[in-house]
Amino acid sequence: MNDVLDVALRLIVVFAVFLVLPLVVGQTEHKVMAHMQGRLGPMYAGGFHGWAQLVADGVKFAQKEDIVPAGADRRIFQLAPAVALLPYLLVLLAIPIGPGAVGQVIDAGLFFALAVMGVGVLGSLMAGWASANKFALLGGLRTAAQLLAYELPMLLAAASVAMAAGTVSLPGIVEAFEWWWLPWQIVGALVFFTAGLAELQRPPFDMPVADSEIIFGAYTEYTGLRFALFLLAEYAGIVVLCALTTVLFLGGWHGPFGDDLGWVWTLLKIAILAFVVIWLRVSYPRLREDQLQKLAWTTLIPLALAQIALTGIVKVAIQ
Secondary structure, eight states: OOOHHHHHHHHHHHHHHHHHHHHHHHHHHHHHHHHHOOOOOHHTTSSGGGGGGGHOOOOOOOOOOOOOTTTTTTTHHHHHHHHHHHHHHHHHHHOSSBBTBOOOOOOTHHHHHHHHHHHHHHHHHHHHHHHTHHHHHHHHHHHHHHHHHHHHHHHHHHHHHHHTTTOOOOHHHHHHHHHTTHHHHHHHHHHHHHHHHHTTTOTOOOOGGGGHHHTGGGGGOHHHHHHHHHHHHHHHHHHHHHHHHHHHHHOOOTTOOOOHHHHHHHHHHHHHHHHHHHHHHHHOOOHHHHHHHHHEEEEEEEEEEEHHHHHHHHHHHHH
């Protein structure tokens, strides 16, 4: 009975984190962009420092009419937002926040997380195909091409950390982490984080939703709460990407004053990385499609392979 209660409590905590943290990231993005770009709404909505902007957005989405195009595949069209969102909930189950604080310990947690994250692209493909809209279909195909290009460097960068730790268990990687890893794993961290941003279609890698070319990509025909679910999936993806980068490359729950408050260090590192994601959106214009593909195949993949080679050399040298 105690085991059942423990599992239930873990699931409730993970679900609460899944509901709260993406909204916090969304509100933070409103505020950061408001400060950096002088946007008035997020600065003043509701009075005190624009606290009501997120509420206003939620009410706006709830009030919008739910429209399904006449030529669309209705069932697939309606299912696509859930397919885009739910994989991130499953990944959060395997990410350790502190010592023993993990929804479910999975021996091959790294493989599980990366494989399930890849499933999320099916939501965009389903949305683009089912919308009966050529711009949506093109956006879905661009999403698939982008995933194929950036999945490989992401996997290679993660493999480097698994080699260094000698395990593919996420808690095991954190426990094996040493601070001297930071200098020689920094290239892998940059490759992993950059490839993750591209998989999430975050600026400057948002060509699949380039409004100047294809309206809003696979999501062109979506309105109301279904469109809001795609946005929530994006913010949930940011949380998952930052959490995985923290666990793999930044020591997870390890901090300068011991591991007693490990979950605090984990959340702090996630928050800093999420701020970097927002900062990049504000600072850089989107790449062209050819530039996006060139970056993956001619820069990130060679760097990831070099990181694996360096990891192999270091592992041999210290044994």
